[in-house]
Amino acid sequence: MPESPFYAAVESRRTVRDFLPDPVPQEVLDRALDAARLAPSSSNLQPWEFVIIRDPAIRRSAEAACLDQGPAKTAPVLIALVTHRDTWRRNRDEILRTFEGRRPLRPSQASYYKRIIPLIYTTGPFGILGPFKRAFSRVASLFKPTPNLMSREDIRIMAHKSTALAAATFMLALRAEGYDSCPMEGFDPWRAKALLDLPRGAELNMFLAVGQRSDKGVWGDRVLLPRDWAVREL
Ligand SMILES: Cc1cc2nc3c(=O)[nH]c(=O)nc-3n(C[C@H](O)[C@H](O)[C@H](O)COP(=O)(O)O)c2cc1C
Structure with missing residues (x-):
C-alpha cells in the first residue's frame, strides 16, 4: 500500500479484544466522532447515534448484553451505535x-x-x-x-448500511489517532434495546469498544481471503 497516514491507519487497524485501562482523551473521542459524522449516508439522512456509555450501572448491564465479551469488559470506553429509522x-x-x-x-x-x-x-x-x-x-x-x-425491512437495511459506514469511519479515525476499537454484533439485541430505552424505530447497529490495545489485544495475524473472491471485473 502507498505510504500515507490514511493507508497506515487502514493497515494497522485491527479488532482488539483486550484493552489497556488508560482512559481515552475526550478530544480524541470527539475528533473521531466528528470524522464519523462525515461518513456518507443514504439521502444524507445520517440515521446514526453514538451513545457513549458513562453510567457505571448501565455499563455493567451493557457488558452483560455484549455476552461479557473481553473487549466490552476491558475497554475504557464502550459505545452503543444506534440506527434510527424514526428520525x-x-x-x-x-x-x-x-x-x-x-x-x-x-x-x-x-x-x-x-x-x-x-x-x-x-x-x-x-x-x-x-x-x-x-x-x-x-x-x-x-x-x-x-x-x-x-x-420497512428495506429501510432497516438502508439505515444499517449507512450506520456501518459511520462505524468504519470512526474506527479508522481512532486508529489515525493511535487508538483501537472492537466492533461487536455479538450482543443480545432485546436486552440492549431495553437498556438504552430505544424507541420502536431504532435498534442497535453494533457496540464499539474503544481504547488502546494491550499486548494480548490482537489475536494473531490477519486472515485475508483471496483478492479475486472480493474483486471481479465484468
Ligand atoms: C459488524 C461486525 C461485527 C463484529 N462482531 C464482533 C464481535 O461481536 N466480537 C468480536 O470479538 N469481534 C467482532 N467483530 C470483529 C471481526 O471478527 C473482525 O473484524 C474480523 O475477524 C477481521 O479482523 P480485523 O478486524 O482484525 O481485521 C465484528 C466485526 C464486524 C464488522
Missing part, C-alpha cells in the same frame, strides 16, 4: 432548512426531499404498505429501471 422527518427538515439558509431551494432539492423521501420512508402503521410498495416496484422494474420503493 428521517426531523433530519429531512433540518437538511431543507440548511439548504434554504444557503440559497433558494432548487426544484430538484424540493422534489427529492419533499416528495421522494416521504414516498420511500412511509410504510404505514406496522409497515403494512411495505409489501405493496415493494411489489409495485418489482412489477414496474419488469418494464423499466425502477428504484425499490422500500418496505
Whole structure:
C-alpha cells in the first residue's frame, strides 16, 4: 500500500479484544466522532447515534448484553451505535432548512426531499404498505429501471448500511489517532434495546469498544481471503 497516514491507519487497524485501562482523551473521542459524522449516508439522512456509555450501572448491564465479551469488559470506553429509522422527518427538515439558509431551494432539492423521501420512508402503521410498495416496484422494474420503493425491512437495511459506514469511519479515525476499537454484533439485541430505552424505530447497529490495545489485544495475524473472491471485473 502507498505510504500515507490514511493507508497506515487502514493497515494497522485491527479488532482488539483486550484493552489497556488508560482512559481515552475526550478530544480524541470527539475528533473521531466528528470524522464519523462525515461518513456518507443514504439521502444524507445520517440515521446514526453514538451513545457513549458513562453510567457505571448501565455499563455493567451493557457488558452483560455484549455476552461479557473481553473487549466490552476491558475497554475504557464502550459505545452503543444506534440506527434510527424514526428520525428521517426531523433530519429531512433540518437538511431543507440548511439548504434554504444557503440559497433558494432548487426544484430538484424540493422534489427529492419533499416528495421522494416521504414516498420511500412511509410504510404505514406496522409497515403494512411495505409489501405493496415493494411489489409495485418489482412489477414496474419488469418494464423499466425502477428504484425499490422500500418496505420497512428495506429501510432497516438502508439505515444499517449507512450506520456501518459511520462505524468504519470512526474506527479508522481512532486508529489515525493511535487508538483501537472492537466492533461487536455479538450482543443480545432485546436486552440492549431495553437498556438504552430505544424507541420502536431504532435498534442497535453494533457496540464499539474503544481504547488502546494491550499486548494480548490482537489475536494473531490477519486472515485475508483471496483478492479475486472480493474483486471481479465484468
Ligand atoms: C459488524 C461486525 C461485527 C463484529 N462482531 C464482533 C464481535 O461481536 N466480537 C468480536 O470479538 N469481534 C467482532 N467483530 C470483529 C471481526 O471478527 C473482525 O473484524 C474480523 O475477524 C477481521 O479482523 P480485523 O478486524 O482484525 O481485521 C465484528 C466485526 C464486524 C464488522
